[in-house]
Amino acid sequence: GIQVEQSPPDLILQEGANSTLRCNFSDSVNNLQWFHQNPWGQLINLFYIPSGTKQNGRLSATTVATERYSLLYISSSQTTDSGVYFCAVNYGQNFVFGPGTRLSVLP
């Protein structure tokens, strides 16, 4: 089956810093999503991004499907950005999640 990897596994930032999270996948996929799981466990859609670049406020994402990776950029980080960021790929009929990047933003 497909392998989905995320890096880094953990990231600690000072409020106001920028960061880049990476998602690599081992096979062609139908689409890719980024999620934020907040400290209360809720999963929140960030981007549906099978290819190209999208931006939503301080967050943006880029997927290069031909090279099998996606990047999530967080600019001017805030403490509310803390949590775990997952990428998930749609592979056939299945959705496969990466292991996540745990982000801690310090005040």
Add this chain to the structure above:
Amino acid sequence: NAGVTQTPKFQVLKTGQSMTLQCAQDMNHEYMSWYRQDPGMGLRLIHYSVGAGITDQGEVPNGYNVSRSTTEDFPLRLLSAAPSQTSVYFCASSSRGTQYFGPGTRLLVL
């Protein structure tokens, strides 16, 4: 729209007991799925359904049954709970590849 709802929020079971986790969506999505999330890990797919009457296994289906009699509902059944099934369970529905998750059910099997 309520989106994706799950009940109960919390449940404690004894080994060997059975229970059903409920999931409902009001977005008329054809695709629905169940995941489990264990501490420090990502989500793993248990079962999924591409429409009423159609279900299939995901990555970790053993110990779980599902059925899909309507578009709205997709219950997950544990026939004989085991401690290894202690986890947080998420239900999701999907449209055009975008998944929407319920709030989760936290299950403890003693």
